[in-house]
Amino acid sequence: MGLLVVGSIALDSVITPFGETADTLGGAAVFFSMAGAVLHDKVQVVGVVGSDFPEAHLKTLAARGVDLAGVERQEGESFRWKARYSYDLASRETLETRLGVFAEFRPRIPEKFRSAKHVFLANIDPELQLNVLDQVENPALVACDTMNYWIQLKRDVLLQLLRNIDILMVNDSEARELSGDWNIYRAARWILSRGPKMAVIKQGEHGALLVNHETVFKVPAYPLQEVFDPTGAGDAFAGGFMAHLARSDDLSLPNVRRAMVYGSAMGSLAVEKFGVQRLEECTLQEVNARVKAFRDLVHFSLDGEEQ
Amino acid sequence: MGLLVVGSIALDSVITPFGETADTLGGAAVFFSMAGAVLHDKVQVVGVVGSDFPEAHLKTLAARGVDLAGVERQEGESFRWKARYSYDLASRETLETRLGVFAEFRPRIPEKFRSAKHVFLANIDPELQLNVLDQVENPALVACDTMNYWIQLKRDVLLQLLRNIDILMVNDSEARELSGDWNIYRAARWILSRGPKMAVIKQGEHGALLVNHETVFKVPAYPLQEVFDPTGAGDAFAGGFMAHLARSDDLSLPNVRRAMVYGSAMGSLAVEKFGVQRLEECTLQEVNARVKAFRDLVHFSLDGEEQ
Numbered sequence: 001m002g003l004l005v006v007g008s009i010a011l012d013s014v015i016t017p018f019g020e021t022a023d024t025l026g027g028a029a030v031f032f033s034m035a036g037a038v039l040h041d042k043v044q045v046v047g048v049v050g051s052d053f054p055e056a057h058l059k060t061l062a063a064r065g066v067d068l069a070g071v072e073r074q075e076g077e078s079f080r081w082k083a084r085y086s087y088d089l090a091s092r093e094t095l096e097t098r099l100g101v102f103a104e105f106r107p108r109i110p111e112k113f114r115s116a117k118h119v120f121l122a123n124i125d126p127e128l129q130l131n132v133l134d135q136v137e138n139p140a141l142v143a144c145d146t147m148n149y150w151i152q153l154k155r156d157v158l159l160q161l162l163r164n165i166d167i168l169m170v171n172d173s174e175a176r177e178l179s180g181d182w183n184i185y186r187a188a189r190w191i192l193s194r195g196p197k198m199a200v201i202k203q204g205e206h207g208a209l210l211v212n213h214e215t216v217f218k219v220p221a222y223p224l225q226e227v228f229d230p231t232g233a234g235d236a237f238a239g240g241f242m243a244h245l246a247r248s249d250d251l252s253l254p255n256v257r258r259a260m261v262y263g264s265a266m267g268s269l270a271v272e273k274f275g276v277q278r279l280e281e282c283t284l285q286e287v288n289a290r291v292k293a294f295r296d297l298v299h300f301s302l303d304g305e306e307q
Numbered sequence: 308m309g310l311l312v313v314g315s316i317a318l319d320s321v322i323t324p325f326g327e328t329a330d331t332l333g334g335a336a337v338f339f340s341m342a343g344a345v346l347h348d349k350v351q352v353v354g355v356v357g358s359d360f361p362e363a364h365l366k367t368l369a370a371r372g373v374d375l376a377g378v379e380r381q382e383g384e385s386f387r388w389k390a391r392y393s394y395d396l397a398s399r400e401t402l403e404t405r406l407g408v409f410a411e412f413r414p415r416i417p418e419k420f421r422s423a424k425h426v427f428l429a430n431i432d433p434e435l436q437l438n439v440l441d442q443v444e445n446p447a448l449v450a451c452d453t454m455n456y457w458i459q460l461k462r463d464v465l466l467q468l469l470r471n472i473d474i475l476m477v478n479d480s481e482a483r484e485l486s487g488d489w490n491i492y493r494a495a496r497w498i499l500s501r502g503p504k505m506a507v508i509k510q511g512e513h514g515a516l517l518v519n520h521e522t523v524f525k526v527p528a529y530p531l532q533e534v535f536d537p538t539g540a541g542d543a544f545a546g547g548f549m550a551h552l553a554r555s556d557d558l559s560l561p562n563v564r565r566a567m568v569y570g571s572a573m574g575s576l577a578v579e580k581f582g583v584q585r586l587e588e589c590t591l592q593e594v595n596a597r598v599k600a601f602r603d604l605v606h607f608s609l610d611g612e613e614q
Contacts, residue, residue, distance in 0.1 A: 259608040298605040
């Protein structure tokens, strides 16, 4: 059961209260696949890197078991992103974005990836996201991210995309901007009215929310006393979420809830070290322990029941 | 099993996007006891009202079953509070605070309330809170609220109070200010190091958190598509929390978790109408249904378990 992700592969430089990195492995498709590959052994990446992209970074992905057959190397600079986090890591300022070869990215899905049953369209131009959908054969589940930039500039294309996907997975400010409604539950209902069967709203330090036509499911954030680097948490969440669905091949609501928790586990692990470091070393046992810890965090018994 | 609350009884005037009220029944002790009385029939209030306080407001409390033997009427103006909420109800601006007779409030606990087993010290001067503790005989559980004003002005007295209570129940900004730590889990641990066995952190639209030496328990906020008036949500939470503990007379951790959910249920009901309106009409059946809805909101099964 292939899990295909299409999105950015980048060189990140971040400044946090705990230190500073330069040109480390980053990008949405990277955090997604590094997290997803902990759970599932058929994670397939489509993306582009420049001629300056370190071979060692690709080896990090390959060592995690990620299939890089869809990663093209183009003449030119790699996508670079630089940001500084606030003292409490609750907000960040982008200092520099240099698209490089990513500006001309036209995803080409390799033949062997086209039968992927689970597809994640990370944040890229919605026209390219639609184009990817034309290239895959018969996916069972398509989830999609976007950003404020596309909501403002390519709203019509984005609405067309919504009619063709199963899950929109965005953060709360994006859901609010897209729907024009500040109430996050009404915003999610608005998204459902545009086509997707489910809306997954990422809420950063406040966790994540799943809304479908029947139900609302909430996973709070894991109580971390130390967060090191929030970069990629949302994409690691997406990777854990989609990888659990791909490996289990079960789209029932109880299993989608479980996928939300696996996603939250991966997101909470990702932020414990700089960049993808924590995802590099992370074991399935650690993920399962984190998932159990999420249960301890939220479960309660009603009067007269067993705890 | 008496549940004693000592705190403000006020005339509230609030402006929300949905309308405006003037001199309605409000105050921490009022929201606490109106919520608590839905669950428990021995809620006892100690507070003060002015000569202008409408008899009808006291009848509202009495009709809910609240014992008003500790409510004194003093010559002078009642405590009045006026505030305006932002369009999304996420923040509010206090327009006016007139303390009136509340400025000279010296709680006197009636003889028949002194054996209360559960005591809630709503937000008043920590010296008065300590004085209340001298007047109660042998409480099984004392919980306490405070505010930034006392954290800044009477820090030493507040720290003395912390050594004499079981639960500090504050909102997240207060916990951060008191501890000097922006990380809410570290802030809670700091509170525990000062005496209380538990810290309950109210997080508004993001729910509530229970931290003790062994565990962290989170209840997210209930997914309301319409919030009418957030006033008193935190005190209604406290009322539901303490009333469940008082009626069950069980301080085990599973039952304290349950109390967190009853508190959250009462808080989420309180905001559905202006002032105490929703708490006036609320039935035990509605509360139990809301508690079950909280379980649907957060529970999940692990792989291979029954949902």
